[in-house]
Amino acid sequence: MNNLIVNLSYFIAAVLFIYGLKQMASPNNARSGIQWAGAGMVLATVITFINPAIHGNYILMILGIGIGGGIAWYTGKRVAMTDMPQMIALYNGMGGGAAAAIAAVELLKRHELPFSVQLLAVLGALIGSVAFSGSLIAFAKLQGIKAFSGVIRFKNQQMVNAALFGLTVLLGLVIAFSGTEYSLFTLFIFFLLALIFGVMMTLPIGGADMPVVISLYNALTGLAVGFEGYVLGNPAMMIAGIVVGSAGTLLTQLMAKAMNRPISNVLFSQFGGSTGEAQAVTGSMKAIETPDAAIMMAFAEKVIIIPGYGMAVAQAQHKIQELTKLLTERGVKVKFAIHPVAGRMPGHMNVLLAEAGVPYDLIYDLDEINEEFATADVALVIGANDVVNPVARTDPNSPIYGMPILNADYAKNVIVIKRGQGAGFSGVENHLFFADNCRMLYGDGQKVASDLINAVKEF
Amino acid sequence: MDGFTALYIFMLAAFTGYEVISKVPVILHTPLMSGSNFVHGIVLVGAMVALGQADTGTEMFIGFIAVLLAAGNAVGGYVVTERMLGMFKTSQKGASKA
Numbered sequence: 360m361n362n363l364i365v366n367l368s369y370f371i372a373a374v375l376f377i378y379g380l381k382q383m384a385s386p387n388n389a390r391s392g393i394q395w396a397g398a399g400m401v402l403a404t405v406i407t408f409i410n411p412a413i414h415g416n417y418i419l420m421i422l423g424i425g426i427g428g429g430i431a432w433y434t435g436k437r438v439a440m441t442d443m444p445q446m447i448a449l450y451n452g453m454g455g456g457a458a459a460a461i462a463a464v465e466l467l468k469r470h471e472l473p474f475s476v477q478l479l480a481v482l483g484a485l486i487g488s489v490a491f492s493g494s495l496i497a498f499a500k501l502q503g504i505k506a507f508s509g510v511i512r513f514k515n516q517q518m519v520n521a522a523l524f525g526l527t528v529l530l531g532l533v534i535a536f537s538g539t540e541y542s543l544f545t546l547f548i549f550f551l552l553a554l555i556f557g558v559m560m561t562l563p564i565g566g567a568d569m570p571v572v573i574s575l576y577n578a579l580t581g582l583a584v585g586f587e588g589y590v591l592g593n594p595a596m597m598i599a600g601i602v603v604g605s606a607g608t609l610l611t612q613l614m615a616k617a618m619n620r621p622i623s624n625v626l627f628s629q630f631g632g633s634t635g636e637a638q639a640v641t642g643s644m645k646a647i648e649t650p651d652a653a654i655m656m657a658f659a660e661k662v663i664i665i666p667g668y669g670m671a672v673a674q675a676q677h678k679i680q681e682l683t684k685l686l687t688e689r690g691v692k693v694k695f696a697i698h699p700v701a702g703r704m705p706g707h708m709n710v711l712l713a714e715a716g717v718p719y720d721l722i723y724d725l726d727e728i729n730e731e732f733a734t735a736d737v738a739l740v741i742g743a744n745d746v747v748n749p750v751a752r753t754d755p756n757s758p759i760y761g762m763p764i765l766n767a768d769y770a771k772n773v774i775v776i777k778r779g780q781g782a783g784f785s786g787v788e789n790h791l792f793f794a795d796n797c798r799m800l801y802g803d804g805q806k807v808a809s810d811l812i813n814a815v816k817e818f
Numbered sequence: 819m820d821g822f823t824a825l826y827i828f829m830l831a832a833f834t835g836y837e838v839i840s841k842v843p844v845i846l847h848t849p850l851m852s853g854s855n856f857v858h859g860i861v862l863v864g865a866m867v868a869l870g871q872a873d874t875g876t877e878m879f880i881g882f883i884a885v886l887l888a889a890g891n892a893v894g895g896y897v898v899t900e901r902m903l904g905m906f907k908t909s910q911k912g913a914s915k916a
Contacts, residue, residue: 369863376857377834383850384841386906393853393899400859400892407863413870416878420866423885428893435897440905446898447852454891457861460884464868464877475821577855584861585831589824591864597824598831599860605835606854610847699844706847713905720908724844 361409368406369595375399376599380606386719403595412591427453440714441671444703445501448573451580452494458583459487459550465590466546469539476590481535483586485527485553490579492557497569497576500561501703511562517627520559527552560626568625570704571614575622578607617699618762638754640793644780647798649807652774653814659736661692663728665765666712668702669742669778673804676715679741682812683717689815694731695722696738696765698746729766738770740791742804744777748789759787773797776807845906852899859892 375395382392404424408417431450438446462484465472472480499507530549534541564572581603588596615622656662664683670676683693695712702708709722723731732738740747747767750757767773768791775792777799791797800807842850865888869881 372860376860377838380838380850380853380857383846383853383903384838384843386843386846386903386908389846389849389906390900390903393849393856393896393903396853396857397896397900400856400862400896403860403863404866404892407866410867410870412867416869416872416881419878419882420869420885423865423869423882424862424889427886427889431890431892431894432897435894435901438898440902443848443852443898443902446894447848447855450891450894450898451855451858453887453894454855454858454861457865457884457888457891460880460887461861461864461868463880464872464884467874467877467880473821475824574851577851577858581854581858584858584864585828587861587864589819591867592819593864593867594819594827596860596864597827598834599857601828601831602835602838603854603858605832606839607835607851609836609839610851610854613847697845702848704848704851706845706849706851709845710848710902710905713902713907716907718908719845719906722845 361411365406365410368402369593372399372403373595373598375402377602380602440711441703442502443710444570444573444707445498448494448497448501448569448576451573451577452491452498455487455490455494455576455580455583457487458580458587459484459491459553461587462487462590463546463550466534467543469541471539474535477538478535479586480590481531481549483583483590484550485531486579486586487583488550488553489557489560490576490583492554493561494573494576494580496558496561497573500566501569507562510565516563520556523552523556523559527556564625568618568620570700570707571611571618571620571622571625573704574607574611574614578604578611581605581607614700614705617705638750638756638790640788640790642793642795644792644799645797647774647800649800649810650814652798652800653811654818655772655774656686656691656737656739656811657689657815657818659691661694661731661735662686662737662739663694663696663732663735663767663770665696665698665738665740665743665747665767666701666708667698667741667743667746668708669744670804671702671708671711671742673742675741675804675808676711676717678805678808678812680712680715680717682808682815683721685812685815693721694728696725696728696767697722698725698743698765699763701743701746725763725765732766732769735770736772738767738773739776740767740773741776741808744789745787747791748787749794750787750790753790757787767791768794768796771796774800776800776802776804778803849899849902852895852902856892856895856899859888859895862888862892864888
């Protein structure tokens with residue numbers, strides 16, 4: 360009887376997960392989507408206490424859920440929206456670690472297992488361990504912990520990593536094929552090597568590529584969970600894990616494509632690879648004062664704002680929202696153009712703007728808005744750089760050539776709010792800044808934005 | 819479970835994941851990654867079963883770690899996703915005339 364209730368609950372949970380993810384396809388009902396999925400999770404967790412497969416350790420179970428869940432609840436409620444990517448990495452890593460730990464418990468018992476079960480247990484252990492230690496390094500990098508930030512490389516790194524990976528896989532195969540005959544020492548070394556590999560694989564990857572890596576580890580954790588679900592004979596874990604595995608793989612591809620960085624380049628850390636001379640810049644950067652910029656916008660018909668991560672760093676999004684409201688009240692049409700990689704990961708900028716109170720129907724993707732720049736009076740660029748650099752269209756020798764960009768340079772006037780004169784994170788000179796229709800508005804994003812608000816109010 | 823039944827489940831689940839995600843707009847990609855991160859928090863159920871079957875001290879310790887981490891995955895994933903999605907508002911019912 361209990362068995363029936365347990366299986367039925369797991370089935371309902373699996374349905375709710377898929378329904379919840381599907382509901383997320385639109386911002387209107389996305390929130391109810393996650394709530395349905397949450398209900399499924401609570402149901403599955405509570406019902407597991409009467410799962411006949413369990414015969415003890417209930418106190419430890421409640422303790423683990425209380426402590427782990429409590430800490431996650433506390434940190435999740437407090438984390439700033441700008442720090443969201445690394446928190447996702449952290450929670451994801453925990454899931455991967457849990458999948459690996461499940462495999463460890465099963466493999467420690469050295470039971471007679473069918474070959475397919477033993478193989479998937481080992482595979483899930485490998486993938487889960489890599490996702491665990493890799494995600495922790497990704498977290499440390501994005502959090503700006505000194506020892507891990509930046510790109511850590513040494514000679515023959517790829518060879519060392521390949522050898523390490525080969526050895527780990529070899530040990531895994533030995534365990535999978537040896538029935539109950541493998542030694543616990545072999546098992547220990549296998550887990551250790553898998554964890555080290557996750558660290559080594561992530562160390563050489565730079566912070567800007569981290570979103571792709573986090574998304575990849577998210578997919579890997581899903582796979583590991585799905586495989587361990589097979590080991591435990593739990594279809595809900597199998598379905599939820601593999602759904603996330605394939606969804607995460609698709610998401611990773613979308614992100615890599617948006618950044619114009621093939622996944623293999625991200626993982627094996629080659630930036631650019633261009634050899635030719637970059638096109639020379641013609642023209643000069645021309646500065647503009649706040650009142651003149653304010654006039655241009657106040658009397659414009661259409662203004663398109665292009666925010667980048669620099670805006671979030673300067674905490675200027677609330678001021679930008681105020682400016683948007685002010686301009687809208689004057690009858691100016693204001694739209695936001697979001698590049699797929701604006702912020703720290705795709706969609707991150709949307710979250711930051713949503714937090715500041717910008718309505719999402721003013722926010723447009725690259726594909727939706729690129730045609731409109733030609734009809735815009737002003738394109739206001741704040742804290743963005745490479746994503747508006749026209750050399751991506753014109754200069755085949757540039758490392759960012761071919762990356763889809765926002766065509767800000769097609770607008771009648773371009774105003775760039777920028778702290779200083781430096782190049783973007785790719786180190787590529789931005790030809791937009793030298794264009795005839797472009798004016799530079801130097802200063803801290805938040806201060807400039809509030810000056811603009813005051814200036815617009817006077818007209 | 820029969821290996822082939824598992825293979826069928828994996829295959830169908832993979833297509834489901836692909837279909838469900840391919841329709842999500844870019845503006846929701848971050849919450850979506852976080853939401854799918856939450857969904858694999860179902861590993862908590864497996865962790866509880868593993869801990870519930872643990873006999874030796876080592877097994878119990880590792881099982882406990884599994885439950886601890888899995889609970890962090892599930893709860894953390896839910897909290898941040900819910901927070902992000904709660905922020906999306908439209909201007910249609912607001913005061914602006916855009």
